[in-house]
Amino acid sequence: MYPASFVYLRAASVAEALGFLSDGSDDIKVLAGGQSLLPMMKLRLATPDVLLDIGGLRPSLGALSVGAAGARFGALATHRTLLLDPGVAVRYPAMTDALRVLADPQVRARGTIGGAVAHGDPAADLPAVLLALDASVELARSGGTRTVSLDDFLLGAFETGLAEDELVTGLSLGPAPAGQAYEKFEQPASHLPLAGVCAVVSLAGGVVSRARIAVTGVAGRVFRARAAEASLTGQEPAAAVVATAASRIGEDAPRPLSDIHASGPFRVHLASVLAERALRRAVSRASEGSS
Amino acid sequence: MNGMGVALPRVEDAALLAGRGRYVDDVSEPGVLHAFVVRSPVAHGTIVGLDVLAARSAPGVAGVFTASDMRDVGALPGARGVDGPSLPLLRDVGDKVRWAGEPVALVVASTAALAADAADLVEVDYEPLPAVTSAEAGAASGAPVLHAGSGNVCFRERLTSGDVEGAFATAAHRVRQRMVSQRIAPVALEPRGVLARVTGDGGLDVRISTQRPHEVRQWLSRMFGLPEGRIRVVAGDVGGGFGAKGPLYPDQVAVIAAARLLGRPVKWIEERSESFLATTHGRDQTADLEAAVTADGRIAAIRGTVHAGLGAYLTPNSAAIVLRRLAPLLGQCYAIEAIDVELVGVLTNATPVGPYRGAGRPEAAYFTERLADLAALETGLDPAELRRRNFIAPDAFPYQTPTGLTYDSGDYRAALDKAMSGYRELRRWQAVARSSGRLAGVGLCCFVEPGGIMPGARQDEATVTVDASGKVTVAVGTSGHGQGHQTTFGQLAAGILGVPFADVTVVFGDTSLAPFGYGTFGSRSTVAGGSAVLRACEAVLAAARRVDAPMPLAEAARLLGGLTATATAGVDGETYAFGCYVCSVEVDPDTGRVRIGRLIAVDDCGVVINPLLVEGQVHGAVAQGVGQALFEEVRYDSDGQPLTVSLMDYAVPFAAQVPVTESYRLETPSPANPLGVKGMGESGTIGVTPAVVNAVVDALRPFGVRHLDMPLTPEKVWTAMHGQLGA
């Protein structure tokens, strides 16, 4: 319940934060919303020597903008802010699906999108949606900035491509089709997904022109179900096609997680059930809205 | 009687809603120090090294204590009625540890954070030993032995009555089933805690989150060699207990001992993850039982074996839960003539077991109600009809069970009848749902709940005082911790004395203010406390009649300069509340998830003082019973390592996971006490679990599922339907 002692730094600007990160202090962790890091510190599963609080950088890092050309979310945009944003609800309803069932209202009020991405939890709701939406991660260091696809950024369980001297500064999305949905099967104690599937489909002439399906909770990292995507692409999204695609969800799963809550095979099975439900809803949304 | 049957909102609420409760962690003392318990990370092992030097010299540390510092403290009480090892306080080099979480050392420092830091510096080397966490495995030959010189089986008793052999020989049907009432954790929202201060006369002032302040005082008196008169135990506001805050724990005693050794007040508050290791667990019984059933569906006999996993050491109720609650109650509300059950209590490398809401009664109802449903399946009878054919008749009370219990009153048919219209509606719903291929199930549970005063227990007392201004104080020995006793006993006393409810103050939970009480647990307080309050009020009224002319009580008190009387409960009887719970479920064939549709709860707890509070008890107990049925389980790996050590893994139900309870009440008064009341706080836990499991098994009928062990998780249910998935 009591974190180990640490040296506390509070950054007054992004530049200052990047300066702290680049000065070579070994064991420094960045504190954004703290809804993932502080629980680990309270159980002493994380014991950083230095904690760099970037909470004061909301003016520079908290903005969000959503439009027809795409969206950009500052790293410090909270889950609550994103959930309440009407632009997100209209253009990225799969995000809203996930935000509604992510953690709980109080945790959503503090947790940030940047923190969620930087933490690399293989059982987190939002990264699955962002992956299916082909998100890009904006990173900054003292020397400059870079952008990397989320798919390349997420490496494994709590492992990302974030360098020690880097900060996640934002996430960006391109325009997305109306056909998107997120489905979740919850672990009842933690609210984390035992399996979560996001489906994003574009329809052209009644046929799936593009499909993205991302899965969380099942394996060591959030992953794209490419075999499932391939089996959908170019097909009419009829029930049998959707079912076949869903049944292939596990083919791209790095070794499925097995624990007291669910075995690996059952997680994969849940993912296939959720994939079918997510695809059905995505297709239905695709027909309602314009792609 | 005024005040009875009135749904009065609680007087307790205003303070609690404003955040003015005083739980143990809300209280401090000048110069208080804070403790942190160093616990064994291994389930079974010998301590070959124990180095506290680094911890002792860590910042802020006032002391680090091990077993040798506890030499002068007497032993914690063992289990009543059986020989077996009671909990040691702390450990030392050469000692064994027998469960992951066993207290080894105590660090005391100026802040809780510094105590936690220093605890990380205590170096303990363990030579691990093989561990056993299952009762059946622990009883088998070749199992790792926990306590040298004795096997793990700490009691093996047989409860027999009637002609069991004959019943089975002539039975038209036999149903046999292995059933597990799994180990679960009480999880009161307020963790345990204690604040101990040595008083000027060398005595003790102890604030402790407890359900039994007088019992605590008695045990501390024995353990520390102090007269009870120099020990004050105050419960204050207690954030739930559910039985687990009944025992006195080694960590608490070590903290009190540390306060004496240091001459400084010491506070200790358990952390939540720690509580999964340190606070007693409930249930952990595996039954292999068989019922002999006649052609017309009567259960003529039950026989078999129950293995109870007790954990690494005994606590005061370890044996009683199994021998005095579970076993004698297997007959439930049925006229079952013959019984032959062997009860095997087994020590295991797990957290010690203690009372948890129901304590033996949920297990009995579960085992018997599952057998009853299997008997219905076998005989082709509707499960409700089978119950009906087995009920003890309403004119048979007081009813002597073959197992030595005396049921005070009951009308089990009436409870079932009350639930029948809902049951029939649900069966019609099920038929329609099934016709479209949905997995719909209906289950029921008929049960009895013993409560009140167990025979031989010391009587609780109440002191009623009318001061010269006519205001009344009721001091009662029971020790409520959320049940609303200030309201219940207040309205009871106001009604009997004929004074306004607002003029009555009820106090309890403080051994310096309240007369003796056995505590609040086991659905006993309304009977024990209520009866004592009644008798004390009657004594006050009698005393008031000393005045020459009849006059209001307040007047008489003014004239006499005040009136007071103390009385015991004066009753010896256990009460037997009863009920019938019916529930509907639907199972998702794709995911195995169980959703409860409707839950109908018919409870009869005799005369009711405050129906609002009674219903609240039903709701809360139901949530815990649903938790056992669908969500909760304490799990260990094969090395005895606990796998469910936080709320991230142990699924206490949230609001979205608990169904609405449609609560109905009947009132069959108890002849066992003058109020006619029956304890009922645990009824919901007893009644709902079997109803849910019966409903799920019923829903899975198309798959030929006969039984499924709890918790009925999605994977378990799905696998029962579709078979094991390959890797």
Next chain:
Amino acid sequence: MAGERDVTVSMTVNGVSYQRSVAARTLLVHFLRESLGLTGTHVGCDTTQCGACTVEMDGVAVKSCTVLAAQASGSAVTTIEGVPFGAIQRAFHAEHGLQCGYCTPGMVMAVRQLLADNPSPTESEVREGLAGNLCRCTGYQNIVAAVLAAAGGTAPPRPPATAAGGTAPPHPPATAARAS
């Protein structure tokens, strides 16, 4: 700026300004309870689940066990002690929405947020809105009734979405279940 193990935090709590020096690792809940003596906010777990520690920070309900006091420096915090006894508490009282009271302050703070975001919730929305708050005593039924009553609706809760469909019997209202 050199980092420190101790920090000076300045915050307004229940309308009063405070400035204190505390260890940087001090959680907001411990700051409120120990430094300021506001013990109405409770600790019920150590994994950010139970919600007994819920307070309002800059207008939004958060779990004070998962915020550093240092993070709250410069903020306005409201605890249960700073909430006037209003419709929510009255409804909890009338509906018997509390027993031991330990979860209650956090519950009230969470309900304030729930109703601020959704003034006329359905029963299902109330239960989902309480996903961050555990109660072990009440079984939630009367808490839900209290929230609906505080929201001003005396309309019966809608049947859970998962209840029997088709010709299922209608789900009776929770408040009407208080029958004999």
